[in-house]
Amino acid sequence: MQDQLDHIEEYLNGNLSEDERRDFEARMKSDESLNEKVANHRSLLKGLELGFNRELKSLLQQEEQMQKQISIKKNKQIKLRNYSMGLAAAVALILVSIYSIRNQSLDSNELYFNYYTSYPNVEAPVSRSDDQIDNAYSFYEQGNYPRALKLFSKLNKENPLDPAPIFYSGICNLEIDNAETAITFFDLIQKLDQNKYSKPAIWYEALSNLKLNRKSRTIELLNDLIGDEDSYSLKSKELLSSLGQ
Amino acid sequence: MTNKEVDLLEGLNKNPDTTLVKFYNVYRKEFLSWAYKTYGADEDNSSDCFQDAMIILYKNVRAGKLTEFQSSVKTYLFSIGKNVLLTKFKAAQRLVPLNESGNREIADDNFELPELYEGNLLENRIAGIIESIQNPCKSILRYFYFRGFSMEEIAIEMNYKNAQTVKSQKVRCIKEIQHLLQRKMRINI
Missing domain, CATH: 1.25.40.10 (Tetratricopeptide repeat domain)
Structure with a gap:
């Protein structure tokens, strides 16, 4: 199986010489089972590619989720911080004004x-x-x-x-x-x-x-x-x- | 080539997952805000397109189509991202805003969005098996078919005795997939 598999892969990857390719295609025509194996292997390669692409996609999607969460959290913290600092500044200002008005x-x-x-x-x-x-x-x-x-x-x-x-x-x-x-x-x-x-x-x-x-x-x-x-x-x-x- | 470009190309070869995530994060924010300003694309749409752009970039590097950058990594990625976005918008019959010359921009003529995640019924079933298959098969198949490693390289990477051992294991893995596929076909899932 191994040699035949290698041969099929070389054919599908376009790695056979012109003569070898012609020879292989002639055999496919006469050998129904070889023809089927080539077709199946073509699907296998495509399926493998899709499967690994999907994995990469899901990796990047997870990263996107994480980035979104980080930026939501950051915004919240900045808002809270601005709010509390703003509040502190306002309170300080009011107190200082009260103090200068009373000045006693x-x-x-x-x-x-x-x-x-x-x-x-x-x-x-x-x-x-x-x-x-x-x-x-x-x-x-x-x-x-x-x-x-x-x-x-x-x-x-x-x-x-x-x-x-x-x-x-x-x-x-x-x-x-x-x-x-x-x-x-x-x-x-x-x-x-x-x-x-x-x-x-x-x-x-x-x-x-x-x-x-x-x-x-x-x-x-x-x-x-x-x-x-x-x-x-x-x-x-x-x-x-x-x-x- | 700049350091960034060398980092990217070498990284994709040595450790594609980490490198893709790293570069995704370097340009993500800028791409999302550019896509919003230029095409009114929301974050979900533009991040989806930018993820595809990263995967297409990887496939081009792996296929040897990209060995150096004519402009910069960013220009290259943004150009793929833009083409993916325009192609997807067109398919969804979504209009992009008129540009300065009063036309609606379309994807470049020579750009074709590859089918990255869906194929025919049989291919989708195989893809599903790949996602769930265990090691060592998953790693061997990924190294060989997805990352383009030779048998010798896989033997070193995965601590196998030699290339021949890896080759035999790979054949067993393919048989396992075929077996799982037949079972799936019988129960028709």
């Missing part, structure tokens, strides 16, 4: 509410492959702080040196009025190597202390933020002057 000495609690805005979620868009991470940040964005807190503590156990879950745990605690616990999380950030949450953590630790009416500790922390030309420095100077410094 305020007690610690009032000052806290004037300056406090929850920190935007800057983590989830880059970590979309992980469900647990996704959930923690999406609960955070929805304002479901107790549930977010549970997931952040899980994440923290898995990776104790990652500053993000520690920082957001602090914010969650502050949101649910656990300023004391929040301070322990912000303190933890300071024990890690310098990272993108180092400054925000000092700022929020200062606010936590302000909320607890610990003015001298607040002033101490705010003084740490003065120096660099950034928003934390500006906000700190402003808050310090409101505190009579």
Whole structure:
């Protein structure tokens, strides 16, 4: 069978010489079974080609589905992020306007509410492959702080040196009025190597202390933020002057 | 040739699945937005056409019809994609928008959309068997008939003793397909 099969394939692929081809076609004419085998093999080759094409097609279709899902998820996250950042900015603007209109000495609690805005979620868009991470940040964005807190503590156990879950745990605690616990999380950030949450953590630790009416500790922390030309420095100077410094 | 073109041609030879997916993702977004702007094609239609364009590109490379690019990979792929789209639109009697000269664009004269997935009843049955057949048959048949490997190359790739062993195994695989086909014909599925 093998030799005959080779011969049939060579014929169908056009690999026979002119003489061999003529000879083969003559045999096909006289041999009905050979003729049938050639026809069957032609169908087999076509069927094989179709089958493998279908597999490639389905591979690309799956990829297309995946790309669509990724872009839907991305859009959602961008929308949510824009929304929460926009909201935070609007709230900040309103509070600052209220403050400048009143422009008078305020007690610690009032000052806290004037300056406090929850920190935007800057983590989830880059970590979309992980469900647990996704959930923690999406609960955070929805304002479901107790549930977010549970997931952040899980994440923290898995990776104790990652500053993000520690920082957001602090914010969650502050949101649910656990300023004391929040301070322990912000303190933890300071024990890690310098990272993108180092400054925000000092700022929020200062606010936590302000909320607890610990003015001298607040002033101490705010003084740490003065120096660099950034928003934390500006906000700190402003808050310090409101505190009579 | 640019690095991208070398990557594509070598990749299609070594690892067609990964390479096709990779290049699909490189140009997908741009093709979809171009097809929407130019022909008003929705994402489902244009992604379907672009997938076909990728498969046609692979078949042309494999058949030796494409060894270098006259312009660029992108121009080549977009041109096939456009022809596939215009051919499918015509078959569906869907009109494309008028172009600047007030005509409706049609596929290039020398372009013929190959029948990629459907054949006659017998061919479709065989295709169905191929999709479900197990290894080593699937790999051997794919290497030999779809990717154009020699028996020697398959022996190395799949750790067979020699080319002759692969050849005997291939014959057994073809017999298996024939057997499955007969069974399918008897129960008429």
